[in-house]
Amino acid sequence: xxxxxxxxxxxxxxxxxxxxxxxxxxxxxxxxxxxxxxxxxxxxxxxxxxxxxxxxxxxxxxxxxxxxxxxxxxxxxxxxxxxxxxxxxxxxxxxxxxxxxxxxx
Numbered sequence: 240x241x242x243x244x245x246x247x248x249x250x251x252x253x254x255x256x257x258x259x260x261x262x263x264x265x266x267x268x269x270x271x272x273x274x275x276x277x278x279x280x281x282x283x284x285x286x287x288x289x290x291x292x293x294x295x296x297x298x299x300x301x302x303x304x305x306x307x308x309x310x311x312x313x314x315x316x317x318x319x320x321x322x323x324x325x326x327x328x329x330x331x332x333x334x335x336x337x338x339x340x341x342x343x344x
Contacts, residue, residue, distance in 0.1 A: 275321055287325045293320045 242250075242264070249260040274289065275282050281289040295319045303309035325333070 278319075283326075285326050285328055287323055287329065290322050290324060292320055294320070297302065 246257055246260045246264060249264070251255045253260065255263075271281070271289070275291070278291045280291055294317065297315055299313050299315045300310035301313045303311055318321070
């Protein structure tokens, strides 16, 4: 689904105009941008969690090309990432629809 389709669906569901829904969505995106810049977590009950995490600097191995089993020790720098974890009520919908399609367990 693209942004315009989402705005149309939101407008139909909420009764607000498409322009109003577009403004709300753009404001939501700006707020999420600010939250990510501030490096804080966001939790919305029955929707999910946006989580900021840092992986500390650590030692790793880099394989040496052409020499089987040879590895060079390297330092992997600290990395920062943001992930989204879907709320359990929505995860169960995904699992249920996956099973109904015959692709799941």
